Amino acid sequence: MNGDGRGTPDPEPIGRIPPYLRVSPSGAAPTGPPNRDTQSASLRPFVLTAGRVNAVDPEIDVETQVTLRPYDPRVGRVPLASLGPEMQAMVALCDQPISVAEISARLRLHLGVTKILVADLRAAGYLDVHVADTLSPVSADTILRVMHGLRALS
């Protein structure tokens, strides 16, 4: 149980990256989840999240904006092809800024599952999650701008 090498943690700090998303020291592609031809909807949510039920980043909200993070060769990341099909689809969707709710709807993934996978992709270096934009209280100026925008509609 505690003697085999498979469970040995990496020496360097790797944050909250799940094991299957970590860049292996040898540079070889890790044995990530195999590509599946099956529909996401046919998989149970806990399979997609590797058993996790709570997002590691509770500050990720339904309206939180997500964008692609430019590749940084100094940091590296696991190859896109080694990610599960749901994660690959997420990365493809984030070509333009998009909300967590929209990712969930477009990929037909449960909102809770979406939050977990988005957090994983942030940790893995694929996505930027703009949580700070939703954390600060809304100012009077922002409310006035929304009102102005709505008045312009009608």
Added chain:
Amino acid sequence: MDFAHFPDAPVVTRRPPVPVKIIVSGGFGVGKTTTVRSISEIPPLTTEAEMTSVAIGVDEPRADSLKTTTTVAMDFGCVTIDETLKLYLFGTPGQDRFGFMWDSLVNGALGALVVADSARLDDCYQSVDYFERSGLPFAVAVNTFDGRLTHTLAEVRWALAVNDRVPVIAFDARRQSSVADALLVVLEQALDRVQHQ
């Protein structure tokens, strides 16, 4: 080489807009999705979310007691205000027999619009009750199906027993300008709250 993984990725990443949200709530079939559709720039999308329900009639529910989790469908849409600001509208169902905790959804919302059908007012009690307790600015908007109201707004206000400061208005969920006006009433409430804090 740096972008070998993403041949199509833009070199300069555009800063995303700051998102703000308004909750559209109410009972089944009162016109929440119609409200969202009338004003959204995209056809309403649906996502499934967990909602923690707390059995009603318990004033101070202890943690972990009497809680159940249900999955509900949530419709949403958006309105781009400008390049740096985007309004999201989330339509959430109320439920019979349960109060509910939408804390994760309601957290950070500008306010809420409770859509009501004056012929079935009891369907929106739970939403009104929730927003009164949570302190979120909100307004009650009675959907005028075919331009008629079963009850006057004064009767609706009396029946719902809402605070005098909570606006009770009539609107047509099918008309964009009417939905915009209803949202403006909510935003007036939100503005008032911010300016008097």
